[in-house]
Amino acid sequence: MIRIMLGNWFTLPRVGSDVFSKLMRQARLRYDREKRMFLVEPETNIATLTAILREALKEEVVIELPCFVCGKSAGCGDCEYLEICDRTTVSNQCICKDCFGMDAYEHYCDLFTKKLAAAKVKI
Amino acid sequence: MMWSEKYRPKSVKQMIGNEETRITFLEWLVNWKDGSKPILLAGPPGTGKTTLVKAVVNELGYDMVELNASDVRTKEKLQSIIPSLLSNVGVLGKKTLLFLDEVDGMSARGDRGGFATLLTLLKKPTIPIVLAANAEVGEQIKELKRVATMLKFKRLPPRLLALYLDHILKMENASVSIGDKIRLIGVSNGDVRTLLNEAQSLATAGFSEGFQPTDFSVDIDKAIATFFSIDKVEEALDILARSEGFYNDPRFAGYDSEKRRTDKLAALFSSIVTSNVDIERMADMLNALAYADVMIGKMGRTRQWRLLRYIDTILTYKLFNASRGLAYNQYDIPFVLMNRVFREARLIREIIGALARNTHISKRRAANFLPYLLFILSKSKFDVDEFLNANNMSPELKELVEGEIARLVKVVKK
Numbered sequence: 001m002i003r004i005m006l007g008n009w010f011t012l013p014r015v016g017s018d019v020f021s022k023l024m025r026q027a028r029l030r031y032d033r034e035k036r037m038f039l040v041e042p043e044t045n046i047a048t049l050t051a052i053l054r055e056a057l058k059e060e061v062v063i064e065l066p067c068f069v070c071g072k073s074a075g076c077g078d079c080e081y082l083e084i085c086d087r088t089t090v091s092n093q094c095i096c097k098d099c100f101g102m103d104a105y106e107h108y109c110d111l112f113t114k115k116l117a118a119a120k121v122k123i
Numbered sequence: 124m125m126w127s128e129k130y131r132p133k134s135v136k137q138m139i140g141n142e143e144t145r146i147t148f149l150e151w152l153v154n155w156k157d158g159s160k161p162i163l164l165a166g167p168p169g170t171g172k173t174t175l176v177k178a179v180v181n182e183l184g185y186d187m188v189e190l191n192a193s194d195v196r197t198k199e200k201l202q203s204i205i206p207s208l209l210s211n212v213g214v215l216g217k218k219t220l221l222f223l224d225e226v227d228g229m230s231a232r233g234d235r236g237g238f239a240t241l242l243t244l245l246k247k248p249t250i251p252i253v254l255a256a257n258a259e260v261g262e263q264i265k266e267l268k269r270v271a272t273m274l275k276f277k278r279l280p281p282r283l284l285a286l287y288l289d290h291i292l293k294m295e296n297a298s299v300s301i302g303d304k305i306r307l308i309g310v311s312n313g314d315v316r317t318l319l320n321e322a323q324s325l326a327t328a329g330f331s332e333g334f335q336p337t338d339f340s341v342d343i344d345k346a347i348a349t350f351f352s353i354d355k356v357e358e359a360l361d362i363l364a365r366s367e368g369f370y371n372d373p374r375f376a377g378y379d380s381e382k383r384r385t386d387k388l389a390a391l392f393s394s395i396v397t398s399n400v401d402i403e404r405m406a407d408m409l410n411a412l413a414y415a416d417v418m419i420g421k422m423g424r425t426r427q428w429r430l431l432r433y434i435d436t437i438l439t440y441k442l443f444n445a446s447r448g449l450a451y452n453q454y455d456i457p458f459v460l461m462n463r464v465f466r467e468a469r470l471i472r473e474i475i476g477a478l479a480r481n482t483h484i485s486k487r488r489a490a491n492f493l494p495y496l497l498f499i500l501s502k503s504k505f506d507v508d509e510f511l512n513a514n515n516m517s518p519e520l521k522e523l524v525e526g527e528i529a530r531l532v533k534v535v536k537k
Contacts, residue, residue, distance in 0.1 A: 026512050042143065042275055051518035065280060068142055074282070081281030084309040091140040091170075094280040105290035109136050112145075116136070121149045 002053060005064040005073055006046075006092045009037040012053070019056040027052055046088040063087040067096035069104075069111055127319040130291055135178045138171050139287045139315070140279035145175060147274055152179055152220075152251055161245050161252035163226070163267050165259045166276025169314030172255045176222050185220040185251075192226040192254075198236035201244065209249045220251045227256035227263055227483075238263060245270045260515045261481045278313025287315065288322055297326040324429060343368040347390050348451040350439075360439040363387065370419050370431050388416060390453065391438070397452040404445050411441035470523045477514045494531060501528045 004010050009032070015023070023029045023038070027049035030039040040046060050061040065074045065087060074094040076087060095108065132138045135145055144164075151162055164172040180187040188208055208221055229238045245252060245267075254271055258264055264273075279287075285308060292298055299307065303325060311318035341349075346366030353359045368387035384390075395408045415438050422430050471493075472486075478496070479489040500510055507524050511517070 026508070045512070045515075047517055048512055074280075079282060080305065081285070081308065084305075085281045086278075087280075089278055090280040090313060091142075091277040091283070093140075093142055094282050095286055100282065100286060105139075105286055108139065108286065112142060113136050115142070116146060116149065119146050119150065121146065121153055 001060045001062055002057065003062050003064055004040065004049075005066055006040050007066050009035060009039050011037055013057065015053075015056050019052060022052050023049065040092070042092070050088060065090070065092065065094040067099055068093040069095055069099035069107060072096060125320065126291060126295070126323045127316045130294065130319065131174055132178050134182055135175060138174060138178065139283050141166075141171060141276050144274045144276060145171075148175060149179060151272070152183060155251045157249060158247065159251070161248055161254060161271040163254045163256065163264075163271040163273045164276060165227075165256045165264065165273055167278055167314065168257055169311075169316040169318075170276040170278060171315065172276050173222075173224065176220075176253050176255070180220055180222075184217065186217045187220050187222055189222045189224065191224050192229050192241075198240040201237055201240045205241075205244050209244070218250070220253065222253045222255070224255045225257070226254045226267065227258040227261060229263060238266070242266060242270055258480050260513075261483065263483075279315060280313075281308045284308045284311060284313070284315065284318055288318060291319060291322070292326070295326065299325055320428065341365050341367065343385050343387070343390055344451050344453065347387075347394060351394070351446055351449040351451065356439060356443045359443055360435060363439055364432075364435045370415075370434050384453065387435075387438075388412060388419065390451070391442070394449055394452045395446070398449045400445075400449070407445045408442055411438060411445075414441065467523060470520055471527075474516060474520060474524070477516045481514055497524065497528050498531055498535065500524075501532050 002012070020031075024031065026045070028041070028044050029049055030041045030044070031037075032039070040049070046063060050063065053059070053061045062077070064076050066072070067074045074096045076082065076085070076094075078097075079085065095104065099107065135149060138145060148162060148164070151159070164175070166172060177187070179185075190204065205221070208219065223241075226241070229241065245254075252271075254267060256264060256267075259273075259275060267273075285304065288304065288307070299322065307318060307321050307325065310321055341362060343366050346362050346368065349362045350359050353362065366387060368385045368390060370388060371386055392409075392412055395405060395412070398405070400408075415434050418437065419431065419434060422428065475486050475489045475493060478484075478493065479486045482489065484492075500507070507521050507528075508518070511520055511524070
């Protein structure tokens with residue numbers, strides 16, 4: 001099984017030039033030659049990416065969303081909404097069970113403000 | 124007041140989802156200078172495109188001029204409105220932002236030169252210009268991407284929707300059961316506006332388009348059978364209203380086997396067409412169903428889900444006299460065949476929908492063109508993967524498209 005956590009660089013087994021070309025051209029995946037790692041970008045077509053990898057590697061491809069609050073995996077495999085969440089088309093960050101507690105929305109908003117400040121965007 | 128308007132975020136910090144896109148958009152506007160490329164916000168409805176623009180404009184103290192591209196689609200109209208806006212910068216002492224919504228509603232080739240004029244006007248902006256579109260692909264989007272920077276909006280993950288729903292319910296001092304919450308989030312399909320409208324309907328009126336409270340529900344088969352056998356019209360209405368079924372327009376939401384099973388209109392239809400009543404009586408009943416179907420379609424298109432509750436009444440009073448003595452019949456064709464027919468019909472509808480969106484023609488016209496398109500595809504060097512990818516269709520459709528092409532080629536050979 002291949003796990004891809006969105007927003008994190010990941011490696012793939014050797015896939016051959018045809019598949020690599022499909023990953024770049026059709027799925028619009030980003031590749032860093034120095035690191036030899038891949039990254040899912042906002043313009044990446046995740047449905048196409050998973051289909052290409054599944055066909056080429058004959059393995060299940062699991063997309064994991066990161067938690068916006070703590071940055072760890074959102075725990076998609078154990079999520080109560082697993083069946084109704086299409087991780088190939090949803091916004092690339094979610095919230096994990098641990099961060100989904102009391103005043104979770106307020107924490108989420110505060111963290112967004114901090115990330116804005118970190119990006120040096122003043123409003 | 125609708126919750127979706129009452130709680131529309133006033134600040135970009137109060138929004139949920141699409142975090143990177145929000146930050147990128149803010150960076151663009153904060154650092155905007157004369158000649159900066161316009162921004163194109165593209166994504167499904169209810170994901171926050173308009174809310175983001177309104178919130179940022181509010182926070183950064185801009186005056187926003189909002190135009191709907193479908194209202195200013197001709198060259199003359201665009202030339203009379205936009206250049207004057209671009210040259211009036213600063214007259215009122217406040218910065219101005221131009222927001223052009225639904226640009227994918229303009230035709231790339233038609234609209235009497237409107238789209239070409241828009242592209243020209245976008246090349247030298249003297250004020251920040253933001254465009255919004257539901258489509259992410261298509262001829263117009265391709266052209267717009269040359270003059271504007273595209274930012275994609277995606278549907279929101281269910282757990283983030285749950286986070287926001289909990290917050291709104293807390294503010295309203297309202298509650299829904301955990302089961303209902305999961306179903307509400309499923310019905311909304313990543314669309315915050317739909318989620319809040321549905322939640323408000325459920326929390327305030329005990330009714331929602333997607334489902335009805337389970338403790339009231341009667342199995343669809345029992346409900347329809349009782350509906351046909353009961354003597355009093357009021358009781359027939361009551362049992363139809365309390366059935367587990369609902370009214371769903373597959374043109375908007377598609378059909379899975381469960382939706383098909385619990386679709387009240389489909390259950391009535393299959394029971395009526397398999398009955399042995401005379402042709403006039405059947406015509407009367409089918410007319411009643413057709414009328415209800417048209418109403419359901421209109422309610423879906425205008426998002427007036429609350430009006431769906433009246434369909435039970437309309438159907439009961441229109442069907443009651445003609446339908447006495449009928450029996451419930453779930454399927455008008457054998458189940459094994461029907462499952463395949465409905466699955467393929469759903470997938471073909473997906474293809475037609477994508478083609479219609481990309482070529483900006485009606486679904487009916489796209490359906491007429493589809494066999495020709497597939498035949499051309501069979502003769503060309505394009506492979507099916509490329510065709511699906513170019514039209515932003517799911518790779519799952521590959522098998523179906525290949526099957527359709529094979530069938531088509533066989534028919535042509537004969």
